[in-house]
Amino acid sequence: MSSAPDTAPSDADEVERHPCPRCLVDAGSPCRSRAGTVADTYHTGRFAKVPRLAKELRVNTPADRGPGQLWRPGTPPSAPVAADIPATDIRVGYARCSHLTQELQSQLDALENHGIDRGKIFAEKVSSRVRVRPQFQAALETCRQIKAHAPHCRVILTVYEMKRLGRDSAELTALADHLTAHGIVLEMLAGPLAGIYDPSGTGRMLFGFFAAMAETERENIREATLEGLNAAARQGRHGGRPPVITNDMLHTLIRRRANGESIEEIRPHLIIPTGKRKGHNPSPASIYRALAEHAKHQTHPDAIEQAHQEHAADQAHP
Structure with missing residues (x-):
């Protein structure tokens, strides 16, 4: 010195x-x-x-x-001082994805390959918008317990990337405060903050900066999605399942029924063009619903009532 x-x-x-x-x-x-x-x-x-x-x-x-x-x-020196002996790192892993259809295995593999015991990895499928995440709370509680029983050890909460913790800047900043208060270090395996991160001092400012960036990115994605949906709607594409009864099929129904043909006579000649039932004939219920909906838009109450009566008669005499 x-x-x-x-x-x-x-x-x-x-x-x-x-x-x-x-x-x-x-x-x-x-x-x-x-x-x-x-x-x-x-x-x-x-x-x-x-x-x-x-x-x-x-x-x-x-x-x-x-x-x-x-x-x-x-x-x-004759002997090292106990306090200077490098502390043992104890890692607790956390993995999360937003939807039931998404997979967690890649995150679990990355955490295990990083040397984390499977028994110390907490995983769940829950949206980052949900404030109460049981497995995340369990991971934090495990970190706190380890730190309380082994104060000289460095307890590290490890995640694959920052967005697994959350995407709201206020939430992430509060998490940084919590980790700092309990002496817990955060580690990310990928992303802009990959590596071991001590959420204190100037590092906390950097963490808040990337949290704000993540929140902005989320808002940009949301706005782009809404703009895409609006553009598709202006072009007549509204998403969802394709209709069973298309406009061409409906016009055929109306024309042939005006010529006196029954639904059962017309139905075998109607073929569903898209969807899971592509190539099949529509059910009588689908035909009657389409006729009732058409009559509703034509504002003819008598036509609507007639479609419902025909459907009821067809159900009574199959």
């Missing part, structure tokens, strides 16, 4: 309890520069191993280590 009087000398001892991953010096020695002298500052990968120094931008080498002088190995 620095030779300034406000710098605790124990900081250097804590840093030097760890070997340096950059200059490869063993524990008990200051960092070494490329010129073979004692480095002026400890390398980041080394002092980051000390939790209370992990967020520092630089840690200076104290004067008693002789920064700038010829480097010589120091004396290794």
